[in-house]
Amino acid sequence: MSDIPVWQLSAVETARRIHAGNLSAVEAVSAALDRLDQCNEAINAVTMPLHEHALGAASAADSARAKGETLGPLHGVPVTIKENVDQQGLPNTNGLPAFAQSSAPGNAPVVANLLAAGAIIIGRTNTPEFSYRWFTDNPLRGRTLNPWDAGITPGGSSGGAAAAVAMGIGAIAHGNDLGGSLRYPAYACGLATIKPSLGRVASYNPSAPEERPPSLQLMSVQGPIARCVADVRVALAAMARPDARDPWWVPAPLAGPALERPLRVALTRGPVDLECDPKVLSALMTAADHLRAAGYVVEEVDPPNIDEAAERWRQLLGADTQEMMLPAIRQFGSERINDLADVLADLSAANDLATYMRLSADRTRLWREWAIFMQSYPLVLAPVSQAPPFPQGADELGTSAYQTLVAQQSMLYAVNLLGLPSAAIPTGLNQGVPMGVQLIGQRFREDVCLDAAQVIEDAVGVLAQTLWART
Numbered sequence: 001m002s003d004i005p006v007w008q009l010s011a012v013e014t015a016r017r018i019h020a021g022n023l024s025a026v027e028a029v030s031a032a033l034d035r036l037d038q039c040n041e042a043i044n045a046v047t048m049p050l051h052e053h054a055l056g057a058a059s060a061a062d063s064a065r066a067k068g069e070t071l072g073p074l075h076g077v078p079v080t081i082k083e084n085v086d087q088q089g090l091p092n093t094n095g096l097p098a099f100a101q102s103s104a105p106g107n108a109p110v111v112a113n114l115l116a117a118g119a120i121i122i123g124r125t126n127t128p129e130f131s132y133r134w135f136t137d138n139p140l141r142g143r144t145l146n147p148w149d150a151g152i153t154p155g156g157s158s159g160g161a162a163a164a165v166a167m168g169i170g171a172i173a174h175g176n177d178l179g180g181s182l183r184y185p186a187y188a189c190g191l192a193t194i195k196p197s198l199g200r201v202a203s204y205n206p207s208a209p210e211e212r213p214p215s216l217q218l219m220s221v222q223g224p225i226a227r228c229v230a231d232v233r234v235a236l237a238a239m240a241r242p243d244a245r246d247p248w249w250v251p252a253p254l255a256g257p258a259l260e261r262p263l264r265v266a267l268t269r270g271p272v273d274l275e276c277d278p279k280v281l282s283a284l285m286t287a288a289d290h291l292r293a294a295g296y297v298v299e300e301v302d303p304p305n306i307d308e309a310a311e312r313w314r315q316l317l318g319a320d321t322q323e324m325m326l327p328a329i330r331q332f333g334s335e336r337i338n339d340l341a342d343v344l345a346d347l348s349a350a351n352d353l354a355t356y357m358r359l360s361a362d363r364t365r366l367w368r369e370w371a372i373f374m375q376s377y378p379l380v381l382a383p384v385s386q387a388p389p390f391p392q393g394a395d396e397l398g399t400s401a402y403q404t405l406v407a408q409q410s411m412l413y414a415v416n417l418l419g420l421p422s423a424a425i426p427t428g429l430n431q432g433v434p435m436g437v438q439l440i441g442q443r444f445r446e447d448v449c450l451d452a453a454q455v456i457e458d459a460v461g462v463l464a465q466t467l468w469a470r471t
Helices: 011-020 026-045 051-066 107-117 160-168 183-191 216-218 227-237 278-294 307-331 336-346 353-376 399-408 410-420 447-460 463-468
Strands: 046-049 079-083 120-123 172-177 192-195 221-226 262-265 297-300 380-384 420-428 433-440
Touching: 011 026, 011 051, 011 227, 026 046, 026 120, 026 160, 046 160, 046 353, 051 353, 079 107, 079 160, 107 120, 107 172, 107 227, 120 160, 120 221, 120 433, 160 172, 160 183, 160 221, 160 463, 172 227, 172 463, 183 192, 183 420, 192 447, 216 307, 216 380, 216 410, 221 227, 221 380, 227 420, 227 447, 262 278, 278 380, 278 433, 278 447, 307 336, 307 353, 307 410, 336 399, 353 410, 380 447, 380 463, 410 433, 433 447
Parallel strands: 079 120, 079 172, 262 297, 262 380
Antiparallel strands: 046 120, 172 221, 192 221, 192 420, 380 433, 420 433
């Protein structure tokens, strides 16, 4: 058996050893908690360590195995949960001091599903106020640092999740994605993730006082971040179990029918009116080369109306921010998050009901155009962002700078408007900073996205291993 430290094991390998009796759940969880104690203070990724709870659950997991009970696919695997979904009895702060003493009345579906799969929650991870930034900082928990470089963002809003799993604090991190909050942290921290299709993973918070705004219902999804594609795949399967509390959930198979080979991939640099940074372009070409070497046919061709899809996202989210979110932001948010929310709200042209209805209806046209395009190109290779990971605080440099930053993320959130799955995968380091790409698939074809991500990972390797070697 390998002498690799237990905290470095993948989720798949951890579960395999526990199932085989070569590793106990207590040993796996203890190793993750020791790693948390060793390095979390330096990066501030886990806001609420759960040592006692996790060790108790691990002991129960070992007892269940000893009794011959049926074991889930993640039995004994240590995971973290982002601090914006409900975990029974614990605060769902969403980065807000006002909710530091709250207590969730039940588990969100994604938490319940991970627990049903046998995972053991070792802590809750940091998020910006209202989970509303591509940077992870808030007045309650403070700033999360990127393990690769403290001067750049770990991403947001799942920055705590990504920083934790990159450092070996748990094998899988839960996150969510309204405008790139899974893919951007994975990009910034050199990790793998999948933004699932709308309806793949059930979403609901028992503590929510009212239903989410329409744009959040239609564009926000739950998903996993991990160090390798195999772990993302097994975590997605665990998260995707049904839950009647989310009427948007769809009982779609995790693997679809075989597609015609060789599979055609559309390579896009993003919206034509936005400059693509040379480092981003290099990552795209590296990924394209790896896919071609594996038999994919990669052609430089743009999907339809990327810029329009991005604009619709900004307009609809801005309108929902004005109408349904600003009152809470005004009441509970800091001056900083109020300023940023004002800029996002001002990006919307939907300042009357008729305009909002037309913008919402127009989403269907964009979905249709992409669906037709993807009959010819079932996979789109695209930037995560038009720029390398931003310096910390780059969204606090004034309105003009923030508007530029929002535009540079257009390729990221256009996918949310379309409800499509997208995997993010690293392509290597550029001057010590992780770079990567996203792979966008047809609805409910996460398997096709992850197959292509696996090809790139096989060529590049698991980037976190490089991080551990130098820290």
